[in-house]
Structure formats: structure tokens, C-alpha cells
Amino acid sequence: MPTPTRRVSAIRHLAFEDLGLLGSTLAARGWTITYHEAGLDDLATPLRDADLVVMLGGPIGVYEADRYPFLNDELAALRERLAKHRPTLGICLGAQLMAAALGARVYPGGRKELGWGEVKLTEAGHASPLAHLAGRPVLHWHGDTFDLPTGATRLASTDVYENQAFAVGTHALALQFHVEADYRRIEQWLIGHTGELSAAGIDIPSLRAQSREIGPGLDAAAPALLDDWLARLTG
DSSP states (O other), X not given: OOOOOEEEEEEESSTTOSOTHHHHHHHHTTEEEEEEETTTSOOHHHHHHOSEEEEOOOSSOTTOTTXXXXXXXXXXXXXXXXXXXXXXXXXXXXXXXXXXXXXXXXEEEEEEEEEEEOOEEXXXXXXXXXXXXXXXXXXXXXXXXXXXXXXXXXXXXXXXXXXXXXXXXXXXXXXXXXXXXXXXXXXXXHHHTHHHHHHTTOOHXXXXXHHHHXXXXXXXXXXXXXXXXXXXXXX
């Protein structure tokens, strides 16, 4: 009897911020991946029907629905999905959208967190799939932050922002940082975010060099994290 197709909908807000390292892992595990473009596509159906949803990153704020009205519909569909405990992974903006959909405040943090750095795992974080990131730097690329949603468990923090990752049950995992980032494609980030980097005073050649030095550490850690989380969904 053939194995049922498992469908993942990746909600993309910026062309080069895609599934990255996670995409090849999902494909290798037999998932069928479909990208849906926020602001262009109707997200209600994929957010309702997909076996797994991955909410990806982007440079806009959750609180900017007056400038980007599509956020209202995106949040409504995400809120419905999470209420039904459907498997959902959020990265950066995706994590902030999840926090907002769960009723938490999302707001400008007052300080940019850009570049590579470790996250401090909580006790719950060490017992979660994030244990694969212990002692391993990840890519941070945000200035917004969020309050911890009611009923969520904090998994990781940094000195800059307390809420870096949270889980709700086993079905929802939100990561403020970019575990999916592929250092081999960092040039797309450096080009696409040049205005933000310059405004924050980030030295682009240094960030490029750090990415080449540190980035390979995610090649094994990111797939391990994802495999661990998916196993807990079905275990």
C-alpha cells in the first residue's frame, strides 16, 4: 500500500528567506513542499489543509497591518490552525506571527540583533529538539520581539531578548532566530538586507566571514532539530 503524501506549506514573505537547510531535509523525508507567497496568495486554504505549515521570515512587522493589510487574513488563518493544534513551525517573523495569533504582544524591541550567536536554552529547551543547538551559534536577524504567549513554554533566550523560542504542546514551535540559514547563500541576505545592515552599523565583510566560519555547524544541527520535532509530532 503506498505511503500517504505528507504536505508542507511554506509561507514565504521574502523570496530568499525560504526553507533553506530545512527544505532538503523535508524533501529527503518524503514531504511534498509547496511555497505560498504572503501578500500575493490566498493563505487560508494552505494554512487550513496542510499537514505541516512553516511560517518563514521577512522584514515587516506583525503590527504593520495598516501598511500590509494581508497580515490580518494571515493572522486569522494562523489563529484558526493553532486553535486546532495543527503542526506549525515559525521562524523569525513566522515566530512573531505565531505569538500574535496566540494572543501575545509583538513590538519593536529597541535594539537590532543581527549576526551569529548562541542561544541560552532553558531547562525545557534542553529537553526539547533545541537541545541539538546547545553550544552552537545560530543566525539572528531581527529588531522586533514578543511576549511569551499564555500557555507557551519558553525554550531559549539571549542577553538581548528573553523570548527567543517557545513551544505550545508538541504541535507548535516558534524560533525567533534562523536555524534554516544556509551559509552558502548568505550573499543573498547581505544584498537583500543591505539597507538594514548599513543602518545598524554592521560590517558586511565581517558578517560574511563569520557566516563562512560558523554556518557549517548548522548543516547537521538544523536537520537534527527538525527530525526530532517531527518525531515528537508522530510519536
